[in-house]
Amino acid sequence: MSQHDLAIVGGILGSATGSAPADLAISGERIAEIVAPGTPLDAARTIDATGRHVLPGAIDVHSHHREPGFTHKEDITSAMRAAAAGGVTTSFAMPNVQPPPNTVERLDEMIALYEAKSIIDWNINAAGTVPEEIPGLATRGIAALKVFMVVDTGRDYPHMPGIGVHDHGKLLEIFETIRPTGLPLMVHPHDQGLMAHIEAGFWARGERDALAYAKAYAAYDGLIWDTAVAVLLRLQKATGTPLHLLHTQSIGVIEQLRSAKAAGQHVTAELNPWALMLGNDWPTIERLGSYALSYYVPEKNTEPLWAALTDGTIDLISTDHAPHTREEKEPGWTDGWKAHTGTPSTQFYVPLFLDAAVRGRISLERVIDLVATAPARAFGLRDKGRLDVGCDADIALVDLDAELEIRDDIVLSKIGWTPYAGRRVHGVVETTLVRGRVVYENGSVVGEPGWGRQAKPATD
Numbered sequence: 001m002s003q004h005d006l007a008i009v010g011g012i013l014g015s016a017t018g019s020a021p022a023d024l025a026i027s028g029e030r031i032a033e034i035v036a037p038g039t040p041l042d043a044a045r046t047i048d049a050t051g052r053h054v055l056p057g058a059i060d061v062h063s064h065h066r067e068p069g070f071t072h073k074e075d076i077t078s079a080m081r082a083a084a085a086g087g088v089t090t091s092f093a094m095p096n097v098q099p100p101p102n103t104v105e106r107l108d109e110m111i112a113l114y115e116a117k118s119i120i121d122w123n124i125n126a127a128g129t130v131p132e133e134i135p136g137l138a139t140r141g142i143a144a145l146k147v148f149m150v151v152d153t154g155r156d157y158p159h160m161p162g163i164g165v166h167d168h169g170k171l172l173e174i175f176e177t178i179r180p181t182g183l184p185l186m187v188h189p190h191d192q193g194l195m196a197h198i199e200a201g202f203w204a205r206g207e208r209d210a211l212a213y214a215k216a217y218a219a220y221d222g223l224i225w226d227t228a229v230a231v232l233l234r235l236q237k238a239t240g241t242p243l244h245l246l247h248t249q250s251i252g253v254i255e256q257l258r259s260a261k262a263a264g265q266h267v268t269a270e271l272n273p274w275a276l277m278l279g280n281d282w283p284t285i286e287r288l289g290s291y292a293l294s295y296y297v298p299e300k301n302t303e304p305l306w307a308a309l310t311d312g313t314i315d316l317i318s319t320d321h322a323p324h325t326r327e328e329k330e331p332g333w334t335d336g337w338k339a340h341t342g343t344p345s346t347q348f349y350v351p352l353f354l355d356a357a358v359r360g361r362i363s364l365e366r367v368i369d370l371v372a373t374a375p376a377r378a379f380g381l382r383d384k385g386r387l388d389v390g391c392d393a394d395i396a397l398v399d400l401d402a403e404l405e406i407r408d409d410i411v412l413s414k415i416g417w418t419p420y421a422g423r424r425v426h427g428v429v430e431t432t433l434v435r436g437r438v439v440y441e442n443g444s445v446v447g448e449p450g451w452g453r454q455a456k457p458a459t460d
């Protein structure tokens, strides 16, 4: 019998601090040995990674898998298949599903679904909208709670009941209640009062299509984002509750993050791929309409966002993978407010950012940190996000020289389209392993539903 189950040899081992040739061996679910290239390793199977980079699998802490409730557009298995093909080894679900996981009973039901259906590791960002449920939710191995800072109108998707809180007193109560759990609170910043006035102006002028919608959310240099973040950072300071800011996109938010971090506040922030790869390009928004919208991020934000990614002001990249059917996007050509907001990205964001590294926009090490190491650190996944002896063998084997042509017909997400179609990027994910088991190779998802496990934060 061999000493190890699997060896990966001949490749370049990537990390957030540097990359170097090394061979590694996996025993069971973990990395057992890392040795100099060519050192004999006794393993049952060997993968030749010559010319390839061996990277820690991506950890996406913000993804919309749509189950339960909206499985016509995605489900747990389809989302995780797409993720596996994109080099993602852990994906956290957002709570805007039906029913939303805002009570212990509902969360437990959702956990059971993931245990049966996921092929990669996972967790669920429970909705922290019901203060009396928060202590119980925190006992279920979750890594964060999430609040969508919108007025709970009781209407259907995307603002369904149970996930939104805008009242500042209620938000303060939620921050206070989460504090003793030690968990971070993720917030989608928003100000519906300002938005209602801005929207009314567009509508009064007869501007209602996707382009008007795009401009409304970006009005006054990101006014709705900046003002909401100011409130959230002040609530964080008041309570000490760790805050994770979603959807970083404005210069105003970058500046607030810099001063909050300089003052020692416990805040992390994410960037979503659409902010630098899609929604920051007006010709693309004109061409694709609602299909390009998560949000419009005016071009003048592009350089400051890259700078914030590079210098650590923005801590990590997560997808905000938000699949919607063509039928749900089509109404945007005449009414941008009727189209569902959000864009899919779980399958292609790692190649898109690897391509940015190949082109010299950002270092490969920084990309590895942003997509894998930093998310693990921020959410307490001690044995994930890096390839060290003893860590989970969550690995993406990538060819940075090969080109990937992004096309609708290779999309594994149920919706069958991607706003990135037509792009050619350097960085082909060849093989993905989750805890030592191959879940994707040679263009096929081979992982089985049920292999994925809840990625729980360390508690000691």
Ligand SMILES: [Zn+2]
Residues within 6 Å of the ligand: 062, 064, 094, 320, 321, 322
């Ligand atoms: Zn989202």
